[in-house]
Amino acid sequence: MEVNLWAVATVMLVAVATFYIGYRSSRLASTTPDFLVARRAIRSSRNAAAVSGEYLSAASFLGVAGLVLKDGVDALWYPIGFTAGYLALMVFVAAPLRRSGAYTLPDFCEARLGSRGLRGLSTAFVVFIGMLYLVPQLQGAGLSITRILPFPHWVGALIVAGVVVVNVFGGGMRAITIVQAFQYWLKLFAIAAPTFVMCALFIGDGGISSSATTGLTEPYPPTFTSATKIDVRTPVILQVKEHTWLFAEGVVDDGPAQGSTFWAPGDHKVGAGTQLHFFQGSAVPVVAGAPADNESWLRPVAGTSDLFLTYSLILATFLGTMGLPHVLVRFYTNPDGRAARRTTLHVLLLLSLFYLFPMLVGALSRLYTPELLVTGQTDLAVLALPTKIAPGVLGEILAAVTTAGAFAAFLSTSSGLVVSVAGVLSTDVLPGRVRDFKFATAIAGGVPLALAIVLRPSDISLTVGLVFALAASTFCPILLLGIWWRRLTWVGAAAGMVVGGVLVLSALVVHTISGYTGGWASPLFAQPAIITVPVAFLTVILASLATQRTMPADVNRIRLRMHAPDRLGFIRDRDIARFGTAEERARLANGRHRQ
């Protein structure tokens, strides 16, 4: 892989800017609440930019374009779901959750249902979801670094984890809020500007009609735009639509291959470490399971099982957003429930604006970078497209801009996750001093880093989709029912969380095992929400109805606090009394009557 110095420079620029902004504002952060909730002194527009900056992860920046390249129009459900999840959050959760005064999900569970045991259980799930969500971010970073520098995968993951942990050490949440807001605009610029330039170049070339590539409406596979050498790193099954001549060195169809090879239409197995050389204009083989020709790529859902999967994805993303730990913590930086709602509305606008661009990139990359379909590394589309569409310095600069945006995505989402996981760890597992927060930060960054290096990477958006399914099957029922249903009990909540969580986790285990042993499991195991979410809801409701005697005594007072309009002044924050040492608390209580 050739070294793109432009990209190296911009990635370093992003890292330095992140450090600098974090450092400048971290001088203002000294008390524990500063670290954890940024003192709630943040404007709603900036807070919205921070929420979006944190939310637009590698899955949004790289994954959406990659899935559009591979799966076509069906992949558009990811950006729709990522955005619609915020509407659900705004409509059902934002204002009441903010007024409840709970800082984290475990805190909410305890405040609403008054059970320490439930708090412990939800702490475990928050930490698990947060770490699971960090893994694809770090793997994405590893993948991207291999494109610009001749380093192995783990270097990128290590860089991102390092920058995040050091930055969080420095200033905690307050610094992070400003960094996140900055990174939203950076990401928007980094995807929008190159997309405009690439679309202009594409149309300037005469659009689809004059290009030498396969038109997107034609029933043929995409074709290589130039002679292409491909290194296959992980074993892969390719589906071939047309007779193809190629040079192969390595293991093909369980036998050694050396030199000229002929592939008849059908499935072909390619072993790890094989080099494939394709000629210009020959048809691109596509990894098994993805639409092989452009005509079927252009059409939505082909079969009943695909339809089922689409609905499963819709359910997971629409309901999963509200259960993600780093999303909820961010709402606590709003002064009251009304501001929380307005922030969410801002976020909807910012997300809608962003998602137009990855889709365009994905469609363009079907024309220009079909070679990614062979290796299955379609997540690289955003990074690979610029140099293909505009060879020379312009392409390298555009690629540098998108790479910088990708790193901003890794950094911001990872920061948010690390802060929220560390916040939960330090207050629930450790005594909750500033020192503990730093220790917890190291754990929250270190464990996912190890996992990211050990586990085999798969499509970023698929992994993220699974995390959404987990959030939708554990925290979503408790949030929705906890806010709107009076008769929820802690037993019901715990039962639902355990059932939903165990179901999704067993699906994850089956999916992972099948990934290592030939991919025999149904794709439903990768996206089980359509079964697990209804089961979790049902469990919560039935178990609650069976244990009405454990309903908290002050449920009416809690409901009043959650729903009464802010002007009546029932809002009461829980964290201030709990966080910090006695000395820190005393310092906070003096001189400020209003938290």
Next chain:
Amino acid sequence: MSRHAAGPGKHEQQPKYVEPPTKPRRKRVVLADSRAPVTVLRTVVELEEQTSYGEELVRQFIRIQLRTAVRMWGSVVLVLASLPALFHFLPHLSEVTLTGVRLPWLVLGIAPFPLLFGVGYWYNVRAERNERDFVDMVEK
């Protein structure tokens, strides 16, 4: 919060009358909060003290807010969730081309986002209106 703040205010004044042996720590004493409603209202007290009347008021208000939320969210979900089935059972819809782009790409790639933002905006207006109505009723 603000009405709770009136309580501690009194306590903070007390040390002034008892001469402390050591130099007292500097404290900022806040006697009144300008942002708070000036009078303590009877209905608010009823809400706070959980009388049956207060409870009924809150229950009604929550029901109104929930109805607003479910209606808005339900209509969005109905529209969006019908799309995959629509394209599945009426495959020729996928072949309609508008300004050079296939219909599914337009319907899934662009249309949902203004819809989501629009409904969000509308919900925000409605929810805030519900809250204003409730406050007006309580403070009357």
